Amino acid sequence: MRSSAGSWSSVLPREFYARHTEQVARELLGAYLVHRIGNRVLAGKIVETEAYLGLADRAAHAWHGVTDRTQVIFGPPGHAYVYLIYGMYECLNLVAEPADQAGCVLIRALEPVLGLAEMRRRRPGVKRLENLASGPGKLTLAMGITRRHNGQDVTRGPLVVRRAADAGAVPVEVTTRVGIRHCADWPLRFYIRGN
DNA sequence: CAATAGATCATCT
DNA sequence: GATGATCTATTGC
Numbered sequence: 001m002r003s004s005a006g007s008w009s010s011v012l013p014r015e016f017y018a019r020h021t022e023q024v025a026r027e028l029l030g031a032y033l034v035h036r037i038g039n040r041v042l043a044g045k046i047v048e049t050e051a052y053l054g055l056a057d058r059a060a061h062a063w064h065g066v067t068d069r070t071q072v073i074f075g076p077p078g079h080a081y082v083y084l085i086y087g088m089y090e091c092l093n094l095v096a097e098p099a100d101q102a103g104c105v106l107i108r109a110l111e112p113v114l115g116l117a118e119m120r121r122r123r124p125g126v127k128r129l130e131n132l133a134s135g136p137g138k139l140t141l142a143m144g145i146t147r148r149h150n151g152q153d154v155t156r157g158p159l160v161v162r163r164a165a166d167a168g169a170v171p172v173e174v175t176t177r178v179g180i181r182h183c184a185d186w187p188l189r190f191y192i193r194g195n
Numbered sequence: 196c197a198a199t200a201g202a203t204c205a206t207c208t
Numbered sequence: 209g210a211t212g213a214t215c216t217a218t219t220g221c
Contacts, residue, residue: 050213059213061206069206086214087203093213106213125216137214179213 009163014155017077017096021103024096025051026190028105029172030164032113035143037158040118042143044110044133046161048191050177052093054102058182062102072151073102080159082140082150089137092145094154094161109195110139119143 012031017024026049034043052060054073061083062073072081073095081093081104097103110133112119119132119142126132133139140146145159154161164170171193176185 052213061213064207067207083213084205086212087205089214091213108213135214141215177213181212 009165009167011155012078012161012163014076014078017094018098019096021051021053021096021105022188024094024103025049025105025188026172027167028094028107028161029190029192030166030170032162032164033107033110033139033143033159034114034162035145035159037144041114042118043114044112044139044143045164046107046109047111047195048107048109048189050106050108050190051096051188052104052106053188054097057186059177059180059184059186060102060104062104070102073104075099075151078153078155080145080149080152080154082145082147084147085137090140090146091136092140092143092149106136107139108136108189109134109191110143111195112142 028046028049031046032043033046054062057063062070066074072079076099077095079095081095082090085091092107093104095104112132123132123142133142149159152159173191173193174187175189176187177189
């Protein structure tokens with residue numbers, strides 16, 4: 001749904017992503033992930049992210065250097081990096097840093113905003129609203145994001161990210177990343193206080 | 196509530 | 209051939 005009056009804020013421009021990964025991860029909190037599927041719109045507010053750096057970060061996929069899988073991370077910023085984890089779930093990342101430099105932000109949790117009925121249909125058996133998209137694998141299922149989105153431009157197209165309504169005023173908590181073995185004590189996980 | 200096991204496959208060694 | 213940036217159901221207190 002378009003609006004000239006601004007019930008929806010503007011799409012984050014490519015320059016937003018062309019900065020340090022950590023900064024991008026922090027400022028993505030509160031922004032809206034919006035996926036248009038035909039005439040339906042699914043949207044969620046980003047409430048948790050993790051930064052994955054480049055060659056210096058052993059926990060990052062990009063640590064291995066450029067491969068078929070990781071070339072997107074080394075590509076231009078503002079694109080989606082979607083990969084399969086544990087043979088079953090897909091995880092959405094947004095590529096940061098200028099082209100040729102590695103860095104991406106894992107979207108770890110969303111607060112459902114639009115298209116709740118559709119999300120519930122995609123997540124059968126889930127009772128509580130807060131569990132619809134409260135994890136990397138859950139949110140891709142709820143939002144209908146798959147590896148088809150790998151390499152897609154998120155400043156333009158069916159999948160975009162829109163600026164936070166309260167940009168800059170979000171109370172951010174920082175902790176260590178989860179689910180990894182290497183560099184597990186680096187403070188690169190960000191979430192909105194109260195989640 | 197907390198801990199644990201099992202599902203399942205692309206990617207890299 | 210091993211290994212994961214996970215989720216869910218089940219078990220045990």
